[in-house]
Amino acid sequence: HIDYLLKESEIEEIIFNESTEKIECELSQYISNNAKGIKNFGCSDCECESHLYYFKNRNEAIESVQNAYKSIAMDFEYFKI
Template identity: 40%
Template structure:
């Protein structure tokens, strides 16, 4: 299944992490949403995000490698890749974001957002993914 997804991530404490080319970033304890796409298989991409043993390739890999980061839920939608950026742009107008995170291949300001209200995902037609990892 191809489409877009949003990872709802909990950080259990304030941390500083080296995030690839972005350098060291300070993250506050709380909930974050990462917007991504998988044009081959959402299931395989999401399974990769849950894996702790992987080569760090994307910015999100660095964040999820922290023992203080945990994926709480995955929302998804069958959609084209361009909708990934449409959702990221809408979130950037409503939520705080981590500048430059996850958007090295597009013109978005970020693909990682601090979540204040989880109900926001239903506005985008995203469904909760049932995952064997949760």
Template identity: 40%
Template sequence: MCPKGTYCLILKTDGCTVNVGSLKSIVFEAGYYIYVGSALGPGGLKRMHRHQKFARQKDKKPRWHIDYLLVHPDFKFVDVVYTCSGRHIECGIADNLQGNYVSKFGCSDCSCQSHLFHRLTCPVNEIKSAIEDIGQKPKALSENDDS
């Protein structure tokens, strides 16, 4: 696996309300949610595995917006689509996704409207296209777990 990159977590819920830190109480409609994040720090794409473990064990206190969903019992981890890059490209991917989104979620360090998007059907292929549209090669963790 490449050391650094950008990833899109795919989560699913049957619908719920979650208190998301500074964003307060948010109603999440049933469906899939795409969270766009970057892994450019020292741990790189190991962050994807941290999110996956966090969602499975639900045993830590939430720190970031996405953590509140990962630990919530009504959210299930589905997959991760990622790409290898040492550049900040998460906003470009988020721009390509658009559509229904949760305002101000996961984007406190940029000018995007959101980094969390809602879909009614599984968005793996849509995410792959969004990554390809910015000239990157997408990989799904479920298909290519080469860690």
């Protein structure tokens, strides 16, 4: 859904991983404890309430995503563009 989001925004930082494992829902579940989700966004193929979250500030968002990866012991990359 990045094409929809880029109509009104731009990418400044990226946190990602390369894996054959499907971990999106595990990450989403962790992040949902710390942020407000946009209901039904990006999760039409699962039972999650959302895969897009709102944070009040960027540092809080980055920390939550990094901690989500750490909670499932998954390596990740972080880049500023």
